[in-house]
Amino acid sequence: MVIALTGNQNCGKTTLFNALTGMNQKVGNWAGVTLEKKSGKIKGTALSLVDTPGVYSLNSFSPEEQVTRDFVKGNEAETIINVVDVTSIERGLYLTTQLLELDRKVVVALNMWDLAEKRGIEIDTEKLSQILGVEVVPISAFKEKGVKELIKAAERAQPRKGKVLYEITSEFQDEAEALASARYDFIELVKKQCFKSNKKQTVSEKVDKVLLNKWFALPIFAAIMFLVYFLSVGVVGSFTVELVETAVGNFSEFFGNWLTTIGASGWAVSLMCDGVIAGVGAVLNFVPQLIILFLLLSLLETTGYMARIAFMFDKLFKRLGLSGKSLIPFIVGTGCAVPGIMATRTVENESERLSTTVLTPFVPCSAKLPIIALFASYFFGTYSGLVSAALYFFAIVVIVLSALLLKKFIFKKGSSSFISELPDYKIPSVKYVAKDVGMKVFAFIKKAGTIILLSSLVVWFLLSFSIRFEYGVDIENSILALLGKGISWLFYPMLGAFSWEASVSALQGLIAKEQVVSSMAVIAGLSSDITEGILSSGPFAFFTGASAFAFMVFNLFSAPCFGAISAMKKELGGNKRMILAVLFQTGLAFVLSYVVFFIGTLFGG
């Protein structure tokens, strides 16, 4: 039997879903939309549970409402569990009235029961059940209480017989208004008969007095974001990345030696060490940072602060065709674009979400820092810090302009209303956050990991073999170099020279942006982790200040690494859109770098 789980956003539906299904979850997509579909088996039963998007009503205007409406009306779901947050019962019951009209098997789960008791809210569940005509079960998804009773109620639910809940008065001209009013009038009656509450100013309101204070809100926000960034990219980043790199490096050496000892041929050893292990290492590099990032993000979301961020920045961002919540992916993207793109999921409106996804890779991620550092320190010496900062500002300008471009020409149909709720602050559940982070990291490793590994292997192959499939050739004779020579004309307007070395290095940025610099190092005849002396070496001596800046600009804005590209594919919903996004980003990067080079040389190289 398939049970549909419905309810408002923030009603604890997801917590309940996790509590009921545990690890038996499958995440997919609802057909035709870029919305997540979660389904799973209820622990200890043969019952199937499908989570629907959080909605406030079934009037099908947004894709979320459409999906939920189609699903509950369709034949797949036999029973509906309607989760209602007891602390916002009036609004929650609105959806309930619509579900009850379907005359199907419905069970109402009153969630946050523990909070209700704390707040002095009393509910006569028997009376409520009587009035609604369906079973009402109090639960606390968070504490996993009442869950067994809920399942039993769902199993024995009977189709609701069409008992009319309310009458529609002819007071209104507008039918929709008449219906909405009738529903809420009914709900108010129900509330009077079944609810009692002692209202005090909630803790949330007190907290918001500070966090949303006219003067403190922005500085507090800046401080929190700095902390997130500092913890994930700064502290964890520098420490764990080195750790992982060293570990992988040692393992690679050890494994390579062993292979040679047992007689493996040269290319096989290289395949395993420089291809597979290096590829896997590239993925593992991300993981510790991702764990911290996801953890902090999950905390922001579950405590309810994320909604406040959207609230604060919405006005500004709406002008760019984005939502206040778009800020989160951008911030995360300063560490790594992959989780940044994954974070675009919190943006509800589709156009805004897609736009955010395409723009997130423009934020300079931590992998791009070595590129900036290399060129900035060589050419601009003491001003290198200034140059780096300038590039961040440049990135912001590019993002703003691109957003406006996208808004004007692509995502013309934008939503112009911000109707959302500020949920109460909650203390997050360790279990829930841990599970959330675990699932996201696992998804990343699986998805991005496969892509990164595969592409590493492909590039390894292209680098190690010549066009005649000879192994162990000089990089100049490799297939990749041939490709580099082939596209070097594209790079001429930004470099002022034909350099396959530079274009090959840029190509390697597709695997991971750090590879651009290590590729240059290898070509310059150095070991891949030494960066001094790259720019004074033969192949790269042609770089001038202008072309250096232009090359940096190109690498900053061109298509992101394969990991990010595959994340984009998932969020954009298909190959076609992904390719368009990549073309847009790369095209823009070329144009920008040409312009930069032109202006730069004009002002003195």
Place this chain on the structure above:
Amino acid sequence: MENVSKILKLSQLKFGQRGRVKCLRVENKEVKQRLMDMGITRGVEVEIKKSAPFGDPVSLLLRGYKLCLRKKDLESIEVEVI
């Protein structure tokens, strides 16, 4: 003495002021439906709580929860001041 209650646009209410919704003059059907779905129906009591640092959106208290609306939408809702 006649008891005339003021009718204002919701956008004209000050922080902490309460009003009872009289009517929704929203042209866009989608937006109007969404507003009604979220609880803004004739006769409901709303209270202006605060606004975002840039003045928009605004947080309202109604039906026991906080709703955020853009100033633009507030202008199309008429209320009777309480």
